[in-house]
Amino acid sequence: ALAGTSYPLDRERVARALGMVDAQGQAQVCQNSLDAVSDRDFAIEFSAAAALCMVHISRLSEELILWMSQNFGFIKIADRFTTGSSIMPQKKNPDVPELARGKTGRVVGHLVGLITLMKGQPLAYNKDNQEDKEPLFDTVDTLTDTLRIFAEMIGGQPNPATGKKEGGISVNAPAMEQAALRGYATATDLADYLVKKGLPFRDAHETVAHAVKAAVTHQVDLSELPLAVLQGFHPSIEKDVYDVLSLRGSLNARDILGGTAPKQVRAQIAKHRARLG
Template sequence: MAKKTWSDRFEGSLHPAIVLFNASIGFDIELIEYDLTGSAAHAKMLAHSGIISVTEAEQLVAGLEQIRQEYRQGQFNPGVDQEDVHFAVERRLTELVGDVGKKLHTARSRNDQVGTDIRLYLRDQIDQIRASLRAFQETLVALASEHVETLIPGYTHLQRAQPISLAHHLLAYFQMAQRDWERLGEIRARTNISPLGSGALAGTTFPIDRHFSANLLGFEGLYANSLDGVSDRDFAIEFLGAASLIMVHLSRLSEEIILWASQEFSFIRLTDSCATGSSIMPQKKNPDVAELVRGKTGRVIGHLQSLLVLMKGLPLAYNKDLQEDKEALFDAVKTVQVCLEAMTILLSEGLVFQTERLAQAVAEDFSNATDVADYLAAKGVPFREAYNLVGKVVKTSLAQGKLLKDLTLAEWQALHPAFDTDIYAAITPQQVVAARNSYGGTGFEQVRQALAQAKLCLEVEG
């Protein structure tokens, strides 16, 4: 077995089971490209600072780039005996360039090295997830543009409340995704801080230039405290919090799609490209995409909980516990990405809104009752009095098997003399929706403005 990276203080070797238990190469190989990039910057900084020669730095960088190509071509596959990605790279580098490879670790610890790698990784992944959020938002906007005047029942407590524009409903998810996009941007800024040069915990005696390596790697700042630099995982926790919120938003939409696809609602029809059948019931078409997104939400939230619990009892500075941050982070990144992609496909080609059924749905209930109260209030009747009057007429109508639109003018005027023939126009579903023209409301004029603003948002910030 290859000699480990620690010093000759150790005479014996690890128990084989502990080698396996201790190793992280099985998952931190995910960081190899970032480790190579960070190591190349460190080598250049060492030469810039006069700690190694320019020629040595060039040899190191060339060797690191060769490892990169070997990895991409499937020729570099370190095993568990390498312990972690950092040792695997250093060992292969020494094989390629000789003893100069042993100089790469000058003025650096694996503690600040892994901290650098994981920040480079997460910065890149945040950019990719933000791009996926934009694609999701674009799909929402495209779908909403087709359904400005399509009505859908709006719900509170999962009870029919008021009819709304379907576009308005879809744009609510656009706004959630916009907050997700902005939140990730803020987290990216706090991720993009360099710990490189913090050493194991106390800095280094070598005359390094931390700003030089940070600039090479595109970091916007430096950790001002070396203890904090090697032990901070706030950025990862923040990311997992943001990832959890993304998944919560996708899960809420998934739940609605699942309800809408049911026979009881029948608001949408699932296409064959995004639905599955039953192994025993031939009539079934299941909303598996939405159900999987809803299910995967729990694992991302669990990763957030895991990292919070991991960090809560750690004394400064680095502790081996922090090895456990990576699998949670890697899995959350991949889960969010695949769920965003799947949901975007589902919205764009996996469902069709049943507009006739939606029109029927908004015409078969008492969701226009508030508009009757508003009608009276506009004619000078105190709203609470109007509210109580309408409550009584709803009760009576239910007993008679009628809807509000079925009442005669005489019945309306018996309720209150302020009612006139214009009550019928006021309580049609289209007018009920159109009348809600307050800023941010479901009125068609407001929805068109919201759509225009959403499109501008995508153009300006895309």
């Protein structure tokens, strides 16, 4: 428990028997006896990875909570993952995302607790280290339970009768499309269009600013401005600009790895489905 042993143990054989091997089947043993009994890096590193995973889940939860609200109305979460409001009968509370967002603080707290536990200890083993169990085990339980219920909530569960997944998140695509049309989101596309016509970006940027100001004044979208008005901002603008200013045109234009083009999105979905089996 401190400096190794005088008995002729085959530590690598013991490691193999216990399954402590790498991807190539080579035994993995700690090379320093003091380090073996004194550090808790394995617990801290797992907790750090778990905390990071929970932070991402928390951010996704925040999106789902906003998207489910009446102000957005982008999605509906199946009833089994929500509860009715105690005071507003018409309201569904997104319980699972809210609880996951809250439990993220719990897991992050366990990581900070473990680091603080270790920070003042001399080598080698100290009784302080018995305090590593509770935060580590609770982190394991919290992370696995959260991932399990999130997988069910987002993807749904197979219906035994049809074999299709049901009860996950349903998307209100028309509401999302309407939201995407707000805020002159295709203004950058107009600037890119002008750059491709030979205009320096700084000049294109200023030209688009004038076009947006006109659209705001007339309370219309850029794509609703007449061609003559758009040409008044720059003569190189032609009829094909409306393909650029449309929402789908903007999406399709970003046909590059990681981009928003439907083709790229479908490729990413296929890639990750294959990766996850």
